Amino acid sequence: MRFLARRLSALVGVLLASSMIVFGALYLAPGSPEQFLVQGRTVSPEVLAAIRSQYSLDDPLPIRYWKWLSGLFTSDLGRSLLTQQDVGALIASRIPTTLSLAAFAAVLIIAFGVGLGILAGTRGGFAERIVIFASNLGIAVPTFFAALVLMSVLSVGLGWFPVFGAGDGVVDRIWHLTLPALALSLPAIAVVARITRTAIVDESESEHVLIAVARGLPKRIILWRHTVRNSLLPVSTAVGMQIAGLIAGAFVVEYAFTLDGIGALLVNSVQRKDFAVVQAIALIMVVAFGVVNLLVDLLYAIIDPRVRLEKGRS
Incomplete structure (x- = not known):
């Protein structure tokens, strides 16, 4: 049981570190969500600001990570930008x-x-x-x-x-x-x-x-x-x-x-x-x-x- 407890603790640490890497790496990649949402159209700065505010893109990265991580404990994985579906429901329909x-x-x-x-x-x-x-x-x-x-x-x-x-x-x-x-x-x-x-x-x-x-x-x-x-x-x-x-x-x-x-x-x-x-x-x-x-x-x-x-x- 002690061995199992140590391995579970190590697994939790790995998952926490991996979640940080996964979350941060996407935001370091080229492009941005608002560019996809506007589909290449020319929009006013006010529209871009509204999109960024809606998806909390103006918040600092640590705050966005904390919101996402806290949502995992309540099974709230966010909403898809593409389909506007709940991510949990979207994955659940495909994971079988x-x-x-x-x-x-x-x-x-x-x-x-x-x-x-x-x-x-x-x-x-x-x-x-x-x-x-x-x-x-x-x-x-x-x-x-x-x-x-x-x-x-x-x-x-x-x-x-x-x-x-x-x-x-x-x-x-x-x-x-x-x-x-x-x-x-x-x-x-x-x-x-x-x-x-x-x-x-x-x-x-x-x-x-x-x-x-x-x-x-x-x-x-x-x-x-x-x-x-x-x-x-x-x-x-x-x-x-x-x-x-x-x-x-x-x-x-x-x-x-x-x-x-x-x-x-x-x-x-x-x-x-x-x-x-x-x-x-x-x-x-x-x-x-x-x-x-x-x-x-x-x-x-x-x-x-x-x-x-x-x-x-x-």
């Missing part, structure tokens, strides 16, 4: 698509990334060479290009999957999100497979595994209890980092497959200088990254009790 896409991609990363890495690390030979070649290819192919190839082959060519939309209902949504999730997860699957294979190969040559072999323990026990389990620490770190970055990387896939998620909303809001929406989505990404990292740290103690003992002594 992004979360479904990220969750689907996370399952693919764990299943195929870890599975292929274990296969390559334990079998060797032809299987290992195939996994290494495929992982090199997956790392080299950009996500947007992978999305285009998957659409061209599996949607347009073979007609197995739909090209656009997120679908309705559980089964239909899985069917619609299969190609986007695959495109989003391909680089991560390649990275996790390589790290898993390397961790298992290194662990299989460790002293305690060699002692288990010398004692004549069954190969299945040596593989799963000694080799695979002890190689999961670096693997869980890699999986956690890749999953944490899924929401941030989803905007490319959402744009390619015309999905109404927060990634596509972020791109549109950045282009239109819709500050309130950009700030809220950026903060959501930071929260997701921090929470996943916290879960990975807690997973360490489950995989290896020595981590829990070391944390307790620190």
Whole structure:
């Protein structure tokens, strides 16, 4: 519990510092909200002054930050300059698509990334060479290009999957999100497979595994209890980092497959200088990254009790 309390305190500090950076960076970027609102028209100084007063743009930056930060505790994320909708309601209508896409991609990363890495690390030979070649290819192919190839082959060519939309209902949504999730997860699957294979190969040559072999323990026990389990620490770190970055990387896939998620909303809001929406989505990404990292740290103690003992002594 002390370890959890320390990690939660650190997470709160990271979120506070990140909120300052996100809020300040947008106001340092070229352009301004009032320039977007006037749409390039020539307006009088009085109109510009009224716009700046309406959106509190004349207040000092620390005061604007405090108003925004205090609004977060009351679920008031402001109003969109583009649609005049409440930002919380606007994001809430789109976040299920992004979360479904990220969750689907996370399952693919764990299943195929870890599975292929274990296969390559334990079998060797032809299987290992195939996994290494495929992982090199997956790392080299950009996500947007992978999305285009998957659409061209599996949607347009073979007609197995739909090209656009997120679908309705559980089964239909899985069917619609299969190609986007695959495109989003391909680089991560390649990275996790390589790290898993390397961790298992290194662990299989460790002293305690060699002692288990010398004692004549069954190969299945040596593989799963000694080799695979002890190689999961670096693997869980890699999986956690890749999953944490899924929401941030989803905007490319959402744009390619015309999905109404927060990634596509972020791109549109950045282009239109819709500050309130950009700030809220950026903060959501930071929260997701921090929470996943916290879960990975807690997973360490489950995989290896020595981590829990070391944390307790620190």
